[in-house]
Amino acid sequence: MSDVTLGKPARFRAATEESPATRWALIAVAFAGLAVLVFAPLVAVFVEALADGVAASLSSLASPDARDAIRLTLTIAAISVPLNAIFGIAAAWFITKFDFRGKAFLITLIDLPFSVSPVVAGLCIVLMFGTNSLVGGWLVANGYPIVFAMPGIILATMFVTFPFVARELIPVMIEQGRAEEEAAQTLGASGWRTFWTVTLPNIRWALLYGVLLCNARAMGEFGAVAVVSGKIRGETATMPTTIEMLYQEYLSVAAFSLAAVLALLALLTLLLKTALELRHADQLAATHRH
Amino acid sequence: MPGLGLSMGITLTMLSLVVLLPIGALLLKGANFGLAGIWDTVNRERVWSALFLSFRLSLFAALFNLVFGVLLAWVLVRYRFPGRRILDAAVDLPFALPTAVAGISLTALYAPNGAFGQLAAEIGWKIAYTQWGIFIALVFVGLPFVTRTVQPVVEEIEREVEEASATLGASRLHTIRHVILPMLTPAALTGFALSLARAVGEYGSVIFIAGNIPLVTEIAPLLIIIQLEEFNYDAAAAIGIAMLFISFAMLLVINLIQVWSRRRIGYV
Amino acid sequence: MHIEIDEISKSFGTTAALHPVSLAIPSGALVALLGPSGSGKTTLLRILGGLEFPTSGRVLFDGQDATGLSVQDRRAGFVFQSYALFRHMTVFDNIAYGLNARPRASRPTRAEIARRVTRLLDLIQLPDIGARYPSQLSGGQRQRVALARALAIEPRMLLLDEPFGALDAKVRKELRQGLRDIHDTTGLTTVFVTHDQEEAMELADLVVVMSMGRIEQIGKPQDIRARPSTPFVREFITA
Numbered sequence: 005m006s007d008v009t010l011g012k013p014a015r016f017r018a019a020t021e022e023s024p025a026t027r028w029a030l031i032a033v034a035f036a037g038l039a040v041l042v043f044a045p046l047v048a049v050f051v052e053a054l055a056d057g058v059a060a061s062l063s064s065l066a067s068p069d070a071r072d073a074i075r076l077t078l079t080i081a082a083i084s085v086p087l088n089a090i091f092g093i094a095a096a097w098f099i100t101k102f103d104f105r106g107k108a109f110l111i112t113l114i115d116l117p118f119s120v121s122p123v124v125a126g127l128c129i130v131l132m133f134g135t136n137s138l139v140g141g142w143l144v145a146n147g148y149p150i151v152f153a154m155p156g157i158i159l160a161t162m163f164v165t166f167p168f169v170a171r172e173l174i175p176v177m178i179e180q181g182r183a184e185e186e187a188a189q190t191l192g193a194s195g196w197r198t199f200w201t202v203t204l205p206n207i208r209w210a211l212l213y214g215v216l217l218c219n220a221r222a223m224g225e226f227g228a229v230a231v232v233s234g235k236i237r238g239e240t241a242t243m244p245t246t247i248e249m250l251y252q253e254y255l256s257v258a259a260f261s262l263a264a265v266l267a268l269l270a271l272l273t274l275l276l277k278t279a280l281e282l283r284h285a286d287q288l289a290a291t292h293r294h
Numbered sequence: 295m296p297g298l299g300l301s302m303g304i305t306l307t308m309l310s311l312v313v314l315l316p317i318g319a320l321l322l323k324g325a326n327f328g329l330a331g332i333w334d335t336v337n338r339e340r341v342w343s344a345l346f347l348s349f350r351l352s353l354f355a356a357l358f359n360l361v362f363g364v365l366l367a368w369v370l371v372r373y374r375f376p377g378r379r380i381l382d383a384a385v386d387l388p389f390a391l392p393t394a395v396a397g398i399s400l401t402a403l404y405a406p407n408g409a410f411g412q413l414a415a416e417i418g419w420k421i422a423y424t425q426w427g428i429f430i431a432l433v434f435v436g437l438p439f440v441t442r443t444v445q446p447v448v449e450e451i452e453r454e455v456e457e458a459s460a461t462l463g464a465s466r467l468h469t470i471r472h473v474i475l476p477m478l479t480p481a482a483l484t485g486f487a488l489s490l491a492r493a494v495g496e497y498g499s500v501i502f503i504a505g506n507i508p509l510v511t512e513i514a515p516l517l518i519i520i521q522l523e524e525f526n527y528d529a530a531a532a533i534g535i536a537m538l539f540i541s542f543a544m545l546l547v548i549n550l551i552q553v554w555s556r557r558r559i560g561y562v
Numbered sequence: 563m564h565i566e567i568d569e570i571s572k573s574f575g576t577t578a579a580l581h582p583v584s585l586a587i588p589s590g591a592l593v594a595l596l597g598p599s600g601s602g603k604t605t606l607l608r609i610l611g612g613l614e615f616p617t618s619g620r621v622l623f624d625g626q627d628a629t630g631l632s633v634q635d636r637r638a639g640f641v642f643q644s645y646a647l648f649r650h651m652t653v654f655d656n657i658a659y660g661l662n663a664r665p666r667a668s669r670p671t672r673a674e675i676a677r678r679v680t681r682l683l684d685l686i687q688l689p690d691i692g693a694r695y696p697s698q699l700s701g702g703q704r705q706r707v708a709l710a711r712a713l714a715i716e717p718r719m720l721l722l723d724e725p726f727g728a729l730d731a732k733v734r735k736e737l738r739q740g741l742r743d744i745h746d747t748t749g750l751t752t753v754f755v756t757h758d759q760e761e762a763m764e765l766a767d768l769v770v771v772m773s774m775g776r777i778e779q780i781g782k783p784q785d786i787r788a789r790p791s792t793p794f795v796r797e798f799i800t801a
Binding site: 452454455457458459460461462463464465468472473476477479558 | 636638640650695712715
Binding site: 021023038040042044048052094097101114124125128162166189194198227230248251260270271274275290 | 296298300301302304305308309312313314315318319320323362365366368369370373377379381383384385387388389390391392393394395396397399400402403408409410430433434437446453456457459460461466491495497498501502515516519522530531534538541542544545
């Protein structure tokens with residue numbers, strides 16, 4: 005003897021859900037918090053950059069300081085990122101294709117730069133390669149200055165971005181195992197051939213992901229570079245240190261315009277990152293699967 | 295498997311050259327200086343002030359991020375609403391945005407003539423160039439850590455466990471407090487420690503908004519830079535070692551959390 | 563407690579998990595919902611427990627309409643297929659959970675709770691494991707703890723979802739007898755879901771054979787075996 009179909013009573017709620025009021029309150033807090041903490045600063049960069057109009061902003065980017073800074077930052081990234089990528093691939097290969105004791109310790113060492121303050125990183129490099137150190141003194145005397153010169157900045161950038169590629173590749177390569185490489189071996193492929201034709205295609209998205217993050221950090225690094233570079237205009241002033249310099253000279257529009265370029269880079273990085281996570285989640289480290 | 299020599303060679307060489315030797319140089323400097331020397335340098339009011347300031351404000355920022363981060367993780371995983379994907383991507387912005395950009399931008403916002411600074415001024419609250427400014431900058435840089443470590447755990451909570459709690463008569467609030475939150479605790483603590491570690495060493499985001507007045511708003515990394523600019527390499531090294539020590543202590547704490555959690559409840 | 567299922571149906575979107583089914587469960591009976599996967603048996607069990615809301619129909623407990631009753635208020639002890647023990651709590655705290663979750667006014671004293679938990683640990687024949695964590699228990703032990711936890715709240719009925727599914731044959735036999743014993747001791751109306759017809763036939767007073775969201779036959783095990791009423795039942799129940 006059934007009634008007319010009952011709808012859910014207005015109060016039915018699954019055992020695993022909060023009340024709608026609670027839910028919307030939490031969502032509102034999340035939005036409000038992120039709006040104030042994240043969106044507002046992002047918007048502020050562009051508002052300040054365009055404070056005197058688009059033309060002023062663009063022309064500040066054409067100034068010699070800005071152009072030199074952009075060129076230097078791009079050069080540094082073009083050198084440090086591939087080097088760290090090579091390290092990442094080598095380290096991941098070493099750790100995941102072979103068995104030896106101390107792997108966890110090695111991984112901890114690789115992760116060290118993440119725990120070190122960028123300023124301390126710069127300090128370390130200055131102490132090691134500065135003019136008053138053994139190594140540094142000799143290098144400077146022979147015309148290879150490290151500190152206050154490009155090599156120092158590259159080293160500092162490499163230090164702070166060191167783990168990025170490795171820690172993206174290692175979990176993925178662990179998950180993928182060795183079977184395919186071993187199969188290629190039995191079929192007579194050389195080590196290099198195996199790597200290029202078997203391993204690389206499998207890790208390319210994880211590699212891209214790691215390179216993306218590495219690059220974003222490399223171009224944006226400030227603290228370590230500030231210590232190591234001497235911030236010499238036109239020679240060792242990267243984009244971030246030039247932003248600092250312009251800001252301190254009260255050239256607000258110029259500073260924020262340059263900052264806006266980096267902010268756009270950050271947004272592009274996030275976009276590509278999200279795209280990779282959505283399209284190739286199965287080939288990325290587990291923590292990136294949404 | 296081929297490639298042992300090459301991969302091991304590249305790995306160990308680069309690791310040593312780029313990371314281990316520089317850190318070694320710092321520790322060597324410290325060893326030359328001696329523990330007593332380090333203590334002397336660090337044991338000055340200005341240095342203690344800076345170290346305490348960095349640590350204290352980082353702690354508060356990390357606590358804020360702990361609460362907000364867990365809330366964010368829950369909302370992003372369990373609820374469906376328009377704009378969820380954008381919110382999720384926004385959480386990563388502090389990771390991607392260069393610290394100097396964040397630094398000048400936050401200063402522009404919270405300076406007395408900035409959008410938020412003006413609002414605050416109306417109630418007599420000064421944010422930029424005070425410890426509040428530093429706090430907000432540290433919250434910004436540490437924001438993603440808790441959320442990103444907690445999110446996977448929330449995703450893996452078995453619904454049946456929540457249902458079981460309800461069948462046993464527990465209210466939703468009781469379930470959240472006694473079943474769900476404890477399951478999130480190890481990940482939340484790890485995220486908290488990561489956020490804290492990041493904040494303690496932060497320079498670029500803080501340096502513009504801080505005001506940098508010794509003993510009041512001067513952070514430890516800035517002190518290192520000042521010592522370097524005055525060619526006090528020993529002093530800089532001493533403070534650097536103190537900060538390195540804090541970093542390693544945090545690393546240890548994180549690892550202990552993971553070990554404890556794995557043993558106690560079988561997962562992290 | 564007498565349970566009546568009155569023309570209950572459940573659809574998820576356009577898929578009908580349950581076509582309108584009706585069923586009367588006498589008080590104190592041990593009932594098996596038997597069928598292959600997709601038969602709707604688990605859905606029906608969850609509706610009884612309040613974990614799902616039916617698209618149409620009513621559920622009556624002792625003649626009272628309980629369809630809109632919340633999960634918390636139903637006092638239906640539920641044992642999940644995965645046991646769903648709280649991993650961060652000891653066995654003792656797991657079993658005591660329901661009692662501790664009561665509002666202060668109706669909560670027993672700590673001593674009383676301890677007493678009840680101890681008694682339940684004896685009932686499931688695991689008196690010494692109170693301080694252990696679920697990760698330290700075997701599958702069979704976890705199942706019994708889940709049972710004790712459900713019984714701790716003094717439920718009006720006991721609902722079990724594939725209670726023996728994940729266990730090996732020997733353990734299954736022991737636990738089957740254990741369930742029978744507990745049922746006979748407590749006298750609770752008990753409904754369990756299974757795809758194992760031997761299990762259903764051996765344990766239950768009343769077997770409800772289901773397929774594709776419909777009830778094929780209801781009856782005592784020997785009656786179903788002797789007189790299967792549909793081709794499906796004939797196929798499904800081997801001698």
